[in-house]
Amino acid sequence: MIKKFIHQFASPKTYLKQVDKAYSFIFFTSLSIYLIAIFWGLLLTPEDFVQGHSYRIIYLHVPASFISQSLYLGMAFASAIFLIWKVKLSAYLVRSIAPIGAMTTFIALVSGSIWGIPTWGTWWAWDARIISTLILFIMYLGLISLHDSFTNNEKADKFLAILVLVGSVNIPIIKMSVEWWSTLHQSASITITQKPAIDPSMLYPLFASAIGFTGLVICLVILSSKLHILDRERNKSWVKDYV
Amino acid sequence: MNILYFEFLKLRKKSRGWLGPILVFILIMTAFPLTVEFLNEDLEQAFFSILWIAVLLVMMLATEDIFLEDFNDGSLEQLVIHTESLSFVIGVKILIYWALIGIPVSVIGSIYCLGITSSYEMALLIFPVLLISSYIFLNLFCFGNSLTLTKGSVLGTLITMPLLLPLLVVLGKVVIAINLGLNYFDFLILLLGVLSIIIVTIPLIISFVIRAHLE
Amino acid sequence: MTMTYLIQAENLSYKINEKKLFQNISFEVNANSALHITGSNGSGKTTLLRIILGISKPTRGSIETNLTSDMCYLGHKNALKQYLTVEDNLILQSIQHNKPLDTLLKDIDLYDKLDVVVSNLSFGQQKKIALLKVFLNESELLVLDEPCVGLDGKAQTFLTSFLQEELGKNKSIIFSSHINLNIDAKSINLDN
Numbered sequence: 001m002i003k004k005f006i007h008q009f010a011s012p013k014t015y016l017k018q019v020d021k022a023y024s025f026i027f028f029t030s031l032s033i034y035l036i037a038i039f040w041g042l043l044l045t046p047e048d049f050v051q052g053h054s055y056r057i058i059y060l061h062v063p064a065s066f067i068s069q070s071l072y073l074g075m076a077f078a079s080a081i082f083l084i085w086k087v088k089l090s091a092y093l094v095r096s097i098a099p100i101g102a103m104t105t106f107i108a109l110v111s112g113s114i115w116g117i118p119t120w121g122t123w124w125a126w127d128a129r130i131i132s133t134l135i136l137f138i139m140y141l142g143l144i145s146l147h148d149s150f151t152n153n154e155k156a157d158k159f160l161a162i163l164v165l166v167g168s169v170n171i172p173i174i175k176m177s178v179e180w181w182s183t184l185h186q187s188a189s190i191t192i193t194q195k196p197a198i199d200p201s202m203l204y205p206l207f208a209s210a211i212g213f214t215g216l217v218i219c220l221v222i223l224s225s226k227l228h229i230l231d232r233e234r235n236k237s238w239v240k241d242y243v
Numbered sequence: 244m245n246i247l248y249f250e251f252l253k254l255r256k257k258s259r260g261w262l263g264p265i266l267v268f269i270l271i272m273t274a275f276p277l278t279v280e281f282l283n284e285d286l287e288q289a290f291f292s293i294l295w296i297a298v299l300l301v302m303m304l305a306t307e308d309i310f311l312e313d314f315n316d317g318s319l320e321q322l323v324i325h326t327e328s329l330s331f332v333i334g335v336k337i338l339i340y341w342a343l344i345g346i347p348v349s350v351i352g353s354i355y356c357l358g359i360t361s362s363y364e365m366a367l368l369i370f371p372v373l374l375i376s377s378y379i380f381l382n383l384f385c386f387g388n389s390l391t392l393t394k395g396s397v398l399g400t401l402i403t404m405p406l407l408l409p410l411l412v413v414l415g416k417v418v419i420a421i422n423l424g425l426n427y428f429d430f431l432i433l434l435l436g437v438l439s440i441i442i443v444t445i446p447l448i449i450s451f452v453i454r455a456h457l458e
Numbered sequence: 459m460t461m462t463y464l465i466q467a468e469n470l471s472y473k474i475n476e477k478k479l480f481q482n483i484s485f486e487v488n489a490n491s492a493l494h495i496t497g498s499n500g501s502g503k504t505t506l507l508r509i510i511l512g513i514s515k516p517t518r519g520s521i522e523t524n525l526t527s528d529m530c531y532l533g534h535k536n537a538l539k540q541y542l543t544v545e546d547n548l549i550l551q552s553i554q555h556n557k558p559l560d561t562l563l564k565d566i567d568l569y570d571k572l573d574v575v576v577s578n579l580s581f582g583q584q585k586k587i588a589l590l591k592v593f594l595n596e597s598e599l600l601v602l603d604e605p606c607v608g609l610d611g612k613a614q615t616f617l618t619s620f621l622q623e624e625l626g627k628n629k630s631i632i633f634s635s636h637i638n639l640n641i642d643a644k645s646i647n648l649d650n
Contacts, residue, residue: 128412135405142402149394152475158455159390162448163402166386173409235476249550256542317535324511325528458514 030215037208063213065108071101079161091157096225102140128177302380334446349373470519497648503634536588
């Protein structure tokens with residue numbers, strides 16, 4: 001029964017239709033949320049006691065690193081679905097999320113470097129969280145190159161899914177790296193169990209920017225997946241009608 | 244147990260398969276003191292980094308064509324047809340590679356450690372760590388190799404690099420722990436735990452990948 | 459009376475990268491029978507054999523096997539370790555060195571080659587060594603992909619008479635060959 005349920009939603013054609021309908025809504029809402037958050041964060045929040053104005057890059061850095069890890073978890077979930085139930089749409093999604101994930105990880109690394117210059121005095125430090133994020137970035141690149149090195153698409157999908165799942169071991173390591181090893185990187189200011197260590201006036205724009213950024217990234221994923229699906233299914237008749 | 248003997252026979256006769264990596268390891272460990280100035284303190288600090296990296300490199304070399312040869316001459320197909328549990332055969336193959344390459348490398352590494360640090364205790368403590376870490380490296384490189392069986396091993400190695408880096412960080416911590424005299428056994432248990440998970444899961448994953456390659 | 463088949467295949471089709479290789483292939487193989495798969499180059503004979511062996515899966519259709527022992531398979535690659543001697547290779551294939559083996563080796567003119575490293579043998583000689591496991595098989599189904607490639611006339615005759623004998627011994631054979639093997643076999647052609 002689960003199989004039937006999944007296969008109902010698994011048709012790339014249905015996916016494209018639904019995604020087209022939802023796209024403009026998601027794009028405009030998240031764009032406006034993010035712009036409001038940026039405006040609020042950049043202009044309306046007070047200076048930080050220690051860091052001055054430079055902390056504001058948090059509104060880009062934190063959403064980017066959060067999203068890069070979440071995208072990987074999304075890929076792992078989709079890979080598991082692909083391997084267990086052989087849903088082709090999952091495989092297409094995994095392949096199309098990978099470049100977006102690489103991009104957000106890159107943004108996180110670069111924005112982190114920029115933040116490091118005024119606060120730590122250096123744009124790079126070999127600390128656990130930075131290293132693990134770098135590893136994540138290299139993993140994304142490795143995933144893309146693995147998939148593209150195969151001419152047989154079915155095999156490529158399978159191997160990509162396996163590598164995503166094996167590499168998902170890295171995600172807990174990133175999350176825990178700040179706790180396990182005393183590092184230069186600050187520990188999480190926002191946890192589920194404790195009162196946030198960050199001031200509410202900076203917290204709210206942070207949440208808003210996280211939501212906005214997530215929405216924008218989802219739009220990118222939608223665009224990327226549309227492209228990939230149309231490319232892979234180009235011999236089917238419904239594609240000719242669609243395009 | 245026949246499989247154990249067969250795989251041993253295959254690797255033993257292929258002397259470039261196991262002797263090569265061991266000789267490369269000796270080369271790296273011997274060359275290292277020659278390229279650094281002869282101050283004892285500096286040698287010791289850098290020694291362990293070189294040790295781990297040398298083990299890493301040697302394991303990478305050792306697994307370069309571990310499955311490729313069997314794939315190319317058709318033995319892998321025969322295995323898939325005739326064996327019920329391909330993962331067991333793969334596990335045995337990796338075990339033999341570790342026995343013929345990993346154990347000698349660990350012994351030689353401990354001897355060099357003795358030579359550089361002049362401390363029996365250090366060398367003795369480093370030995371099990373070397374054994375375990377070489378086995379873990381071997382498994383991970385075999386996994387990467389199997390993913391890109393038909394495309395050459397360079398991409399496979401690049402793919403496994405991200406998985407190895409956390410392990411390297413842990414190994415660095417182990418050395419500090421030994422030096423400061425704390426937590427050594429905790430680290431050893433951690434490594435053993437990781438090893439036991441890897442020994443079981445990696446052959447399973449590799450057998451799945453190989454079957455997918457042969458389709 | 460129920461027909462006990464060894465292999466039954468229905469409507470097998472195979473696609474690779476969205477291109478059809480063959481479609482709607484059905485056949486049944488019983489004991490004491492042989493199946494000859496024919497077709498032009500690239501029509502999918504080797505792929506069909508691999509589907510029968512269980513290595514590949516068909517894109518559509520089903521195949522059922524009813525065997526009590528492993529299949530004995532000889533394909534294009536001969537599964538010999540090039541850097542080991544003939545004797546070592548036979549050990550790896552669990553073939554004992556005994557009298558029947560010696561007689562067999564004399565029949566195929568390879569009696570004095572036990573200590574030779576395989577890479578020093580010619581292509582045809584390597585093929586004959588690979589065929590040894592077919593000659594000494596204990597399976598009920600032999601699957602052979604172009605078994606005569608590289609064999610000289612004497613060896614071909616030897617192989618053909620051996621296969622005809624096997625058919626009489628309650629075994630079955632599935633093979634693909636461009637050369638006519640002169641054994642009683644049903645034929646399927648993969649060219650549509």
